[in-house]
Amino acid sequence: MTAALDTAAGPTGQTPAPRSTTPTPEHTTPTPEPEHTTPTPDRERAARAPEPERAARLEAALGDPFDPANPHGHLALVRADDTREAPRATEALLTEHGLSAEFVPHDLGGRLRDLEELARVLRPLFRRDLALGYGFGITSLFAASSVWTAGDPHQRAALADVLLGGGRVAIVHREVAHANAILRREVRAQRPAGGGFLLNGSKDAVMNADRTDTFVVYARTSAGSGSASHSVLLLPGPPASGEVRRLARVEMPGMRGARFHGLRLADVRLPDSALVGSLGEGVTLALRSFQISHCLIPGTVLAGVDSVLRLAVRAATENRPDGRPARRWHKALSGVFADLLACDAMAVTGLRALSLVPQHAHLLAAAVKYTMPDLLREDLEELAAVLGARGYDRGPLYGGFQKLARDLPVAGLGHSGTAVCQAVLVPQLPALARTAWFRTAEPSAALFLPGAPLPPLDHRRLTHSGTDDPLTAP
Numbered sequence: 001m002t003a004a005l006d007t008a009a010g011p012t013g014q015t016p017a018p019r020s021t022t023p024t025p026e027h028t029t030p031t032p033e034p035e036h037t038t039p040t041p042d043r044e045r046a047a048r049a050p051e052p053e054r055a056a057r058l059e060a061a062l063g064d065p066f067d068p069a070n071p072h073g074h075l076a077l078v079r080a081d082d083t084r085e086a087p088r089a090t091e092a093l094l095t096e097h098g099l100s101a102e103f104v105p106h107d108l109g110g111r112l113r114d115l116e117e118l119a120r121v122l123r124p125l126f127r128r129d130l131a132l133g134y135g136f137g138i139t140s141l142f143a144a145s146s147v148w149t150a151g152d153p154h155q156r157a158a159l160a161d162v163l164l165g166g167g168r169v170a171i172v173h174r175e176v177a178h179a180n181a182i183l184r185r186e187v188r189a190q191r192p193a194g195g196g197f198l199l200n201g202s203k204d205a206v207m208n209a210d211r212t213d214t215f216v217v218y219a220r221t222s223a224g225s226g227s228a229s230h231s232v233l234l235l236p237g238p239p240a241s242g243e244v245r246r247l248a249r250v251e252m253p254g255m256r257g258a259r260f261h262g263l264r265l266a267d268v269r270l271p272d273s274a275l276v277g278s279l280g281e282g283v284t285l286a287l288r289s290f291q292i293s294h295c296l297i298p299g300t301v302l303a304g305v306d307s308v309l310r311l312a313v314r315a316a317t318e319n320r321p322d323g324r325p326a327r328r329w330h331k332a333l334s335g336v337f338a339d340l341l342a343c344d345a346m347a348v349t350g351l352r353a354l355s356l357v358p359q360h361a362h363l364l365a366a367a368v369k370y371t372m373p374d375l376l377r378e379d380l381e382e383l384a385a386v387l388g389a390r391g392y393d394r395g396p397l398y399g400g401f402q403k404l405a406r407d408l409p410v411a412g413l414g415h416s417g418t419a420v421c422q423a424v425l426v427p428q429l430p431a432l433a434r435t436a437w438f439r440t441a442e443p444s445a446a447l448f449l450p451g452a453p454l455p456p457l458d459h460r461r462l463t464h465s466g467t468d469d470p471l472t473a474p
Contacts, residue, residue, distance in 0.1 A: 230282030
């Protein structure tokens with residue numbers, strides 16, 4: 001595959017097949033749970049390790065996914081999914097590896113230098129379990145991104161301390177029209193006479209609401225419907241007044257091990273210092289910071305589809321005397337392989353753009369998120385035909401397929417995620433066609449060189465609009 005996938009070793013230490021060949025198979029109200037851990041020498045060494053070593057260490061620690069005795073293998077993960085619980089042994093392993101430090105910028109003491117590197121580190125986890133990758137991992141980054149983008153030094157340091165200590169951060173999204181449970185309903189923030197903010201409202205589903213006291217809230221601060229209608233507020237712990245009430249757990253059709261709970265804020269008082277950025281900047285901050293999720297989600301869930309392709313190859317070559325799949329499967333397997341190459345190239349280019357050309361990356365990020373999830377879902381349907389009855393197997397070999405097929409639509413936020421990307425792309429197309437297409441200066445060749453050195457990611461340079469489209473340079 002492309003360099004990004006070539007560098008990821010398989011679960012038994014074997015690298016994926018060269019790009020010129022067919023891929024070969026790889027082996028009530030709950031209370032927040034304390035997750036802070038004391039740094040150990042192993043974690044400190046991991047923090048200093050380069051990205052290939054960190055990815056390889058995590059791959060080795062997770063072990064052979066096909067081993068039925070492996071507490072982090074497919075069988076254990078499927079059983080945890082059946083009970084709608086997160087696999088505790090694997091969560092403990094990720095805590096020991098200090099995975100949350102991957103989501104903290106390097107200048108704040110974490111390991112986050114660029115998103116291409118982060119995607120490679122996370123792929124061993126997403127290759128096995130999307131729900132665990134979300135629930136333990138990147139949801140905290142998506143919540144923190146607005147603070148990394150526009151927060152003041154105190155807010156950035158406070159949030160870094162939470163993540164470096166092994167904690168999590170939950171995001172309370174604003175409401176979007178025709179939304180799913182994650183995006184439905186919202187919190188309102190009033191400005192009382194004494195200053196500060198008074199929060200009231202509820203959300204139907206907030207990931208990890210029962211496992212943290214730290215929330216980044218996109219709250220409505222204006223009755224209008226324009227771009228200045230919302231603001232971002234940081235709730236760094238239990239409020240001094242008011243109540244943060246966790247409601248009943250919400251059972252999702254996919255990512256069943258991830259913990260979604262309803263959340264209600266009642267007269268929660270926050271000081272003026274809780275405001276991230278400026279008043280009314282919530283929508284703008286969302287457009288700026290969500291570029292990260294637009295590229296990182298496809299760039300990591302791609303690893304799960306890659307694993308299914310390997311399973312399909314295994315199924316198609318079982319009991320074949322020449323070790324080759326039947327001709328009727330050639331088109332499906334080669335087509336999905338080509339899609340993965342194209343998707344990987346697109347995702348990696350988007351991830352690199354956020355470091356190299358952050359002022360022009362918003363269109364590419366939206367295009368990545370708009371294009372890839374549907375294409376990957378179509379690929380899963382193709383592979384389901386190859387797997388046949390094996391796709392319903394619940395054992396350690398093929399048991400992960402049905403789980404991934406359920407998890408992928410939730411990971412992409414369904415039609416709501418697509419609509420958000422369309423809202424970024426469509427309004428700018430006419431102006432870009434008139435002024436930018438085939439006129440924009442050609443970007444640096446490093447944009448298209450996976451693994452080439454990148455400048456450190458600076459969230460503060462991300463923009464939500466621009467006058468150039470580097471991918472249409474003549």
